[in-house]
Amino acid sequence: MTTTQNTPTAAGAGANASKNFKATAASGDLADTPPERVAAIVTAVLKGVHDAIAEHDVTYPEFQAAKGWLMAVGEGGEWPLFMDVFVEHAVEEQVAKSQSGTKGSILGPYYLPDQTRLESVCELPHQDDPNATPLVFDGQVRDIDGTGLGGATVEIWQSDADGYYSGFAEHLPEGNLRGVVVTDDEGRFSITTIQPAPYQIPTDGPTGQLIEAAGWHPWRPAHLHILVKAEGHRPITTQLYFAGGEWLDSDVAEATKPELILDPQDDGTGTRRTTYDFELEPAKA
Ligand code: MBD
Ligand code: FE
Numbered sequence: 001m002t003t004t005q006n007t008p009t010a011a012g013a014g015a016n017a018s019k020n021f022k023a024t025a026a027s028g029d030l031a032d033t034p035p036e037r038v039a040a041i042v043t044a045v046l047k048g049v050h051d052a053i054a055e056h057d058v059t060y061p062e063f064q065a066a067k068g069w070l071m072a073v074g075e076g077g078e079w080p081l082f083m084d085v086f087v088e089h090a091v092e093e094q095v096a097k098s099q100s101g102t103k104g105s106i107l108g109p110y111y112l113p114d115q116t117r118l119e120s121v122c123e124l125p126h127q128d129d130p131n132a133t134p135l136v137f138d139g140q141v142r143d144i145d146g147t148g149l150g151g152a153t154v155e156i157w158q159s160d161a162d163g164y165y166s167g168f169a170e171h172l173p174e175g176n177l178r179g180v181v182v183t184d185d186e187g188r189f190s191i192t193t194i195q196p197a198p199y200q201i202p203t204d205g206p207t208g209q210l211i212e213a214a215g216w217h218p219w220r221p222a223h224l225h226i227l228v229k230a231e232g233h234r235p236i237t238t239q240l241y242f243a244g245g246e247w248l249d250s251d252v253a254e255a256t257k258p259e260l261i262l263d264p265q266d267d268g269t270g271t272r273r274t275t276y277d278f279e280l281e282p283a284k285a
Pocket of ligand 1 (some may be wrong): 106
């Protein structure tokens with residue numbers, strides 16, 4: 001495949017993410033944060049805005065353009081997309097400072113709960129695609145002391161070989177390339193899937209327009225999204241990337257880490273195989 005064929009639309013992607021966020025997110029309530037803390041954080045954010053205005057001698061037309069753009073992000077339902085692409089990585093890096101076990105990465109806007117449960121050795125449901133490269137991803141979920149965690153769940157969601165996610169692209173069937181894999185007694189799993197493509201932020205929505213206006217690029221490297229859960233352990237939200245992949249060193253979402261790069265090898269039949277193990281720290285009491 002070539003990445004230039006990829007023409008995701010904002011309507012099919014970013015906007016659906018808003019509906020999904022409202023329906024499913026464990027969203028925080030502003031009232032749960034003490035007023036002093038709200039004031040401290042918002043004051044710091046506004047200071048950053050005020051300082052940028054002074055530093056760059058911002059004009060009235062630019063201020064009005066910014067307002068119009070902010071309105072368009074809301075009207076297009078792209079706040080989850082924008083926040084996850086440009087802000088979530090900083091939150092993830094901050095919370096990671098007090099965590100051990102497998103490195104995490106951002107959740108992103110395209111997680112859907114309650115997907116099909118699959119046995120430890122399984123194939124992710126997906127549409128037939130003669131151009132897709134088969135990928136087998138196996139591994140083990142373990143405690144930090146090395147004990148395999150049977151009955152853990154490895155939730156996986158990914159784009160197809162054209163860079164589209166089911167639930168956020170109208171042409172794909174529900175549940176495409178999504179599943180909840182349950183590990184065997186030793187914590188092992190083996191998932192047959194296809195190689196995902198790099199992901200392009202839709203260029204026809206406000207987030208894409210900002211990227212274009214700033215002269216940035218809209219790409220994320222190809223990745224698998226993973227959410228590992230085991231009873232009594234802290235869940236791990238992460239992403240796995242592919243060695244040598246395009247955009248690995250310039251992810252628009254700044255969500256790559258060197259520890260999260262797979263290096264699948266062709267087994268001689270055209271199937272690429274790779275292993276990755278997950279280590280979960282105990283849940284905090
Ligand atoms: C994605 O697929 C993604 O993983 C993130 C973080 C943002 C937009 C699209
Ligand atoms: Fe993604």
